[in-house]
Amino acid sequence: MNSPVIPSNFVEWQNCIVRDCGIALDKAFLESRIAALSNMKDQHTKQFLRLYGEAHYKQVLGWFHQALVELK
Incomplete structure (x- = not known):
């Protein structure tokens, strides 16, 4: 069984969501x-932070913002 790959840059993250997940x-x-992700009271946000750490959390949140900017 393959281990999930955690994206390390915007392009990998984008491909993971669009190509691999079909979203x-x-x-x-x-x-x-x-x-x-901006709601620090949300259980999923808390879990994300626990699992992946603050640095990756900030990176992923930044990628969502970057993708939103690129739509314009």
């Missing part, structure tokens, strides 16, 4: 994920 990076999706 469109549209405005509604990006804004909803940014809102969820």
Whole structure:
């Protein structure tokens, strides 16, 4: 069984979501994920921080913001 690969840059992250997961990076999706990840009371956000650490959390949140900017 293959271990999941944690993206280390924007392109890998984008490919993971779009190609591997089949999720469109549209405005509604990006804004909803940014809102969820920005909510420090959200259990999933807390779990993400526990599992991947603050540095990766900030990186991923930045990639969501970058993707949103690239839509414009």
